[in-house]
Amino acid sequence: MDVHLELRRPFQGLHSKRMRMTSGFRWLLATLPLLCLMSQVNGQKRGAPRELKCVTASFQVWDCSWKGHGTLYEVCIEDRSHSCYHLEKANIKIPALPPGDHVITITSLHEFGSSRSKFILSERNVSLIPETPEILNLSADFSTSTLSIKWNDKGSAIPHHSNVIWEIKVLRKKSMELVKLATHSTTLSGRDTFHHWNWTSDMPLECVSHYVRLRSYIDDPHFSGHKEWSDWSPLKNISEIADSPTKVFPQDRVVLVGSDITFCCVSKEKVLSAQIGQTVCPLIHLDGENVAIKIQNISASANSGTNVVFTTEDNIFGTVIFAGYPPDVPQKLNCETHDLREIICSWNPGRPTSLVGPRNTSYTLLESFSGKYVRFKRVEASTNESYQLFFQMLPSQEVYNFTLIAHNPLGWAETTLSVNITERVYPHTPTSFKVKDVNSTAVTLSWRLPGNFAKISLLCQIRINKPNSVQELRNVTIKGVESSSYLVLVDKLNPYTIYTFWIRCSTETFWKWSKWSSEKQHLTTEAIPSKGPDTWREWSSDGRNLIIYWKPLPISEANGKILSYNVSCSSEEGTQSLSEIPDPQHRAEMQLDGHGYIISVVARNSVGSSPPSRIASMEIPHDDLQVEQAVGMGRRILLTWRLDPKMTCDYVIKWCNTSRSEPCLMDWKKVPSTSNATVIESDQFRPGVRYNFFLYGCKNQGYQLLRSIIGYVEELAPTVAPNFTVEETSADSILVKWDDIPVEELRGFLRGYLFYFEKGERDASKMRGLESGRSDIKVKNITDLSQKTLRIADLQGKTSYHLVLRAYTDGGMGPEKSMYVVTKENSVGLIIAILIPVAVAVAVGVVTSILCYRKREWIKETFYPDIPNPENCKALQFQKSVCEGSSALKTLEMNPCTPNNVEVLETRSTIPKIEDTEIISPVAERAAERSDADPENHVVVSYCPPIIEEEIPNPAAEEAGGPAQVIYIDVQSMYQPQAKPEEGPDLDPVPAAGYKPQMRLPVNCAVSATAVEDDLGKTAGYRPQADVNTWNLVSPDSPRSTDSTSELEPEPLVIEPKHPPCSAFQKRAAADTVRRIHARRIPQQLFSVPL
Amino acid sequence: MDLRAGDSWGMLACLCTVLWHLPAVPALNRTGDPGPGPSIQKTYDLTRYLEHQLRSLAGTYLNYLGPPFNEPDFNPPRLGAETLPRATVNLEVWRSLNDKLRLTQNYEAYSHLLCYLRGLNRQAATAELRRSLAHFCTSLQGLLGSIAGVMAALGHPLPQPLPGTEPAWAPGPAHSDFLQKMDDFWLLKELQTWLWRSAKDFNRLKKKVQPPAAAVTLHLEAHGF
Secondary structure (H helix, E strand, O other), rough: OEEEEOOOOOHHHHHHHHHHHHHHHHHHHHHHHHHHHHHHHHHOOOOOOOOEEEEEOOEEEEEEEOOOOOOEEEEEEEEOOOEEEEOOOOOEEEEOOOOEEEEEEEEEEEEEEEEEEEEOOHHHHHOOOOOOOEEEEEEEOOOOOEEEEEOOHHHHHOOOOOOEEEEEEEEEEOEEEEEEEEEEEEEEEOOOEEEEEEEOHHHOOOOOOOEEEEEEEEEOOOOOOEEEOOOOOOEEEOOOOOOOOEEEEEEEEEEEOOOEEEEEEEOOOOOOOOEEEEEEEEEEEOOOOEEEEEEEEOOOOEEEEEEEEEEEOOOOEEEEEEEEEOOOEEEEEEEEEEEEEEEEEEEEOOOOOOOHHHHOOEEEEEEEOOOOEEEEEEEOOOOOOOOEEEEEEOOOOOEEEEEEEEOOOOEEEEEEEEEHHHHOOOOOOOOEEEEEEEOOOEEEEEOOOOOOOOOOOOEEEEEEEEEOOOEEEEEEEEOOOOOEEEEEEOOOOOOOOOEEEEEEEEEOOOOOOOOOOEEEEEOOOOOOOOOOOOEEEEEEOOOOEEEEOOOOOOHHOOOOOOEEEEEEOOOOOOOOEEEOOOOOOOOOEEOOOOOOOOOEEEEEOOOOEEEEEEEEEEEEEOOOEEEEEEEEEOEEEEEOOOOOOOOHHHHEEEEEEEOOOOOOOOOEEEEEEOOOEEEEEEOOOOOOOEEEEEEEEOOOOEEEEEEEEEEOOOOOOOOOOOOOEEEOOOOOOOEEEEEOOOOHOOOEEEEEEEEEEEEEOOOOOOOHHHOOOOOEEEEEEEOOOOOOOEEEOOOOOOOEEEEEEEEEEEEEEEEEEEEEEEEEOOHHHHHHHHHHHHHHHHHHHHHHHHHHHHHHHHHHHHHOOOOOOOHHOHHHHHHHHHHHHOOOOOOOOOOOOOOOEEEEEEEOOOOOOOOOOOOOHHHHHHHHHHOOOOOOOOOOOOOOOOOOOOOOOOOOHHHHOOOOOOOOOOHHHOOOOOOHHHHHHOOOOOOOOOOOOOOOOOOOHHHHHHHHOOOOOOEEOOOOOOOOHOOOOOOOOOOOOHHHHHHOOOOOOOOOOOOOOOOOHHHHHHHHHHHHHHHHHOOOOOEEEOO | OOOOHHHHHHHHHHHHHHHHHHHHHOOOOOOOOOOOOOHHHHHHHHHHHHHHHHHHHHHHHHHHOOOOOOOOOOOOOOOOOOOOOOOOOHHHHHHHHHHHHHHHHHHHHHHHHHHHHHHHHOOOHHHHHHHHHHHHHHHHHHHHHHHHHHHHHOOOOOOOOOOHHHHHHHOOOOOOOHHHHHHHHHHHHHHHHHHHHHHHHHHHHHHHHOOHHHHHHOOOHHHHH
């Protein structure tokens, strides 16, 4: 808005006037800011009107207001009619001014005087603010949680066709949380129009208050001024339900699986928990104690729906939600009819909806041409079975256009099918199926097929089964009838045959076969036999009687049950008939005189007789025939022959078992005269049995034997071994002879014999593995079947031979027969065998004798040297003299002794210093070196048990003074190798236990007596490894005596001499002890053994 | 519910027993009067069998209702199931009742419960459940007949059904699904309590009526079911 402030100053007024006159609008704009500033300054100072503002709501009236302190205002608008208004308020409503600038002069009158302000006003300075809208109606559909508002756009007040934008705010809870801000566009039409807006809340409306308000904005393209939003309309609200029997919302809602849903609970008590199914959900607190839970991606419900439960202190509220799927498109919709009266449509429901009971899918089958429909509703939970609907066919309508609509609370789906129903006939199973005879080769079949098939033709299929035959299918086309009864003729059947019939039908425009009817068995009637029986004749062995054989007719030729046979023979003289032969007999015998008869055989059943089969009785003589051999395969044998043009009728092969007696006939076979080969096959053939085959040719009404053949259908190995004997035995050869094997046991054509022989005794070894190619077995293969003997040469005399013979055929080896034969003695060889060893033995003896004689001196030296007499040895004699008187002493006394008491005397005997010895063993030396280091407290156990020896105290020993001269066997053996046993007692007068130094003692009885005088009689035992002369048990010089003297002195030790070692073991053990002591040189402790 | 052969045979045996003994009810057959003893014993046995049968049915049905109804510790307040006959009664009050009153209460209660059960059967969504319910309904019908037989034997008249009672007992469609489930839950619970109470009632009655020595009773082999 351009504003001029005009004070009553000529300058200013002139100036402004001149400017208005001389300049354009642009110039005015340029000066506007300055003027505004001046106007403000002056106005503020003097209370002039300022800040003129104009707004419009309807384009027609501008509502202008300004600021000022006047009590009266004069407002003049300079337009075509210069009009002025006198006002008491700073506000004026003026009609909308035409486009362009308009000068508004507002003069304010106040106590100070007056002040005038000029404003330039155009539409651009006017703000378009629509009138505040009002919500006429706010309604809620609680079942769908939908809010609906209605308001009036008051378009009549606005002349323009303008677009209006409405902004709608939805607030929730008392705290006014904004939940939705939506815009809605409408167009003003110049009339008052009511508008509606709907909004579906995610939260059920029952649980929390919802508030709505709106405002508008008119988007008028013609209006050049400023456009603004209207004020917000007053709030309208939908309150929660305060008191309802139902507490949880929504109730029993059906939703799509996977959708999000909010449940809420209206409660006056505090809700403690909420759960859906088994899942506990976090609570969303609403106003008061109301709560809600939000479920996202809900899963499909069970049959009874999903329970949602809110629990308070002492109550529980709940609802059931049904989450499922909309129905699937019905699959495999198929419509067909069984009877052209009713159409059956079946389909597969597809994916289960998870909705059952009243929410289960309902189906409507609508036929669009007739507009008829049928409904299907299943309350039960759907299984995946096929669904079916029946639709009654309409007369004279063949084409049906079906639409199947599936519907449930979540949606619907449909599928269509158009069918010509006459092409979709699936007839019922034919019933009342019956068979009726027409003649022996034809029957009629009748059945019922319910249905209205008068307008179409049926195609039926007859299945015919005959024993031992392949199944036959015959198709027949029948005109459909109203009466449902059908009849058809089936011919080309065999007489007297059991047939089984089935029937099924379809229509000519094939859709589906009906099921097969139940089977019906039928025996066709008899007819006369079609052929005479196959006949043969044999002359009896005496040539007088002719035996006529015939084979029973096969069922296909008998055409009924054969009751009897008529046999007659005719010659030029006349015909002779035998009486009727009842059926099971297939043989007749006639006495005929001479040949040249024609025999005829006729089979007869209940209907009539067969044509006769004839055979000539005459046997034409034949040349000598060579018996041939033949081998078959399996149970068949192939015979061939050369065609003989003279044979005019036929060939007959007859065969029999060779073992049977004459006349031999097992069976025969007739072959046309044009054939030259046949395969004989019979169940009677057995492998390994020989058969005779005779080929007859027929000419001039007589039969001539052409060939005679023996054969096997299969050759086997012989069952027995040939029986053989030894005819002759010599020193180097054996002659063996064997017999033939009977034909029955041969079981094949004999091909030869195998003869084995080897050296061997009867008991020694059986002939093991003849075929294994052992080198010592000799084999002869005899293929000349006429050969019945065999001579085996180059044998050893007086030797046992093992002979084996076996026969073989092409079927294999027969069993073996063995025999032991000893060849005769060879005398020359025996003599030589005795003489040669004798001669050799004599020669060896002679040579040996000569050699011995010549080397006799050497032999003596070697084997018999002179041995000197130890008696003569001077070197050993000294000892004898020394201990002359002690001969009573024994060294080795093998007395048993038993210790009865052992006393341990602990002593620290002084070890005399070893000073000089004649002999010091290396062991002793080492022991001596170690003696200082060794502690003295070694325990040595005496090996002498306390046996009272009768001989001690031995006065001789005491005299000899030698308890110390105890000698152990080990030591003794070491140092007295030359000593005679007898000398022992001399040397060792005391057989006492104790120590014997490892040295040769210069035993002197006197010296030793003095040396150990003090201890004599008490002490045996230990002696240091020193000269006996140096023995001093209690030597003060001894390094060991210092501390042990006092202890040792009163009782310096030891073992009583009267306790000698008692056995060799004891001695040896004592010697070991001694050695140990030696080694350590420590005589620490000995046991005193009191008696 | 898994209908085992044992259940079917058991029920069959039960029904056969009921039918077999019906002629023996004195009200129906006055000629060879064996007294009410056998029919009370038979009713008692049938009650025990029904208790057993209900255990299996309730398991199946509560599973069908889904959690939390099938949770073992679920014990909701009795909402909206006021029309169901309550089995719970003060011990003193119960003792003060005479035989006729007790039998009448039993008879009325089972008549109503049977109506409810049939309504339940109509709503069940699965064929299997319906079969189980129908099976139980048949048994309960048998019990009702049995109680009627006992009452007749003792010379008590049958309570006259109030006109229009039968359809009114059927649960109304106004119920929400949840309240319906609560009703179903309570129905099963009340049935259980009633059967337990009836067993006590019949046992008491049996001891009272039956001379101890002359008791020749037929025991149903309920443990084999």
